[in-house]
Amino acid sequence: MAEENYTTANSILQTTIQGIMFNETGNQHLNLSEVHSAKTQLKLYDIFVPILGCLIIVTNLIVVLSSGLIIKKGVSPKTTYLFLGNVAMADLVTGAAVLLGQFYPKSYRDHLSCAIQLGMIVSSTVASLYSVGLIAVDRFLYIVHGMNYSRWMYSKRARLLILFTWVVGIILGFLPATGLWTGSTDRGRICWFTHLAPPGLILLITIIGLLPILLVLVLYGIILYHAIIKVLQLRRMGRNRTNPTASRDEDFRIFRGGDSASNNDAAKKTSKNKPSKIKAVKVVMFTCGSIVLTWIPYFVACTIYVFSCDFVAGECKTLRVAIASPLAILGFLNSLFNPVIYAWWHTGFRTVMKKVLRKGRSSNSNQSCNTPSTKSSQRSGSTKSKSSGNSSDVDMHPI
DSSP states (O other): HHHHHHHHHHHHHHHHHHHHHHHSSOOOOOOHHHHHHHHHHHHHHHHHHHHHHHHHHHHHHHHHHHHHHHHHOOSOOHHHHHHHHHHHHHHHHHHHHHHHHHSOOOOOHHHHEEEEHHHHHHHHHHHHHHHHHHHHHHHHHHHOOOOOOGHHHHHHHHHHHHHHHHHHHHHHHHHHHHHHSOOOOOOTTTHHHHHHHHHHHHHHHHHHHHHHHHHHHHHHHHHHHHHHHHHHHHHHHHOOOOOOGGOSOOOOOOOOOHHHHHHHHEEEEEEEETOOHHHHHHHHHHHHHHHHHHHHHHHHHHHHHHHHHTTTTHHHHHHHHHHHHHHHHHHHHHHHHHIIIIIIIIIHHHHHHHHHHHHHHHHHHHHHHHHHHHHHHHHHHHHHHHHHHHHHHHTTTOO
């Protein structure tokens, strides 16, 4: 029975690949090397996507829960952690949708189930890209227009912007599921984005997906310019200062948070932590490079597919497979990079989480070894420490 299922699945795969690789002009000439290449690429998808999907879910779930704890503690600026949590939530949905498409029973697949699964991926991807763009806007306002930051960016506005990202993503992602603007998946047998979405919708999603990427590049370029100027100013002040330890904020911070105590400690170690243009460039390169290297190839391939597929028949043979497998895997990698770049690389995020974990461990150990009389005194002491801790957390900035 298992051999029959394997043979049937293998024959379906071979038939599907042959149908895709046939010459679009009606000439049924089949290049066996192209079929072998397509089969290898699809096999890579089956191997890597389950592992990648699980990693995406685990890492982003941690960030979602951590962002919720940070917001609950009242750490400011709250808007930054709302955007971080939204990016993680969008990537979490992407990971779940990828696994759903991979393990959904083939016998139950149809056009609607394919449209729903790909709609989840498209909507969460659009929401993730626009959330990354919102983080760029948030950091641009914080660094370049710090005096007006709290007036322009506040919690209610951040929530409305987050809602906007999901509305745009859901509308674009689930248009094929409504039947208003859809292609053909051969009753769900070929559940690929290039088959589900017609060329016009592919081009529209590509343009809308590229907008936040361009916004990120422009804003981080401006941030880098201001960062380099700030570094040069700090170096000039350091050379003219007779007492180098008098600096209060010698450790240059673009995207990182830190309380007043950590800043003073950094100022005492100016010899090791001098402002660096290289550090600023690295931060911008990692932030912009991750989104450019993962999604730009996919969007470029989709654009080529829309404009040249109907006219250059040979392009479509391998381009469809490339969009469906290796380029899709590359795009999904962005959902794995985001929690590292935007959360765990974020010093303010890490600092708050360490404090939360430290308090949890200390409270558990004290409860196990203290007497009831000391517990009451400890509660009063912990209340004081919480009030003082909150005041220091409010001074913590993520940039």
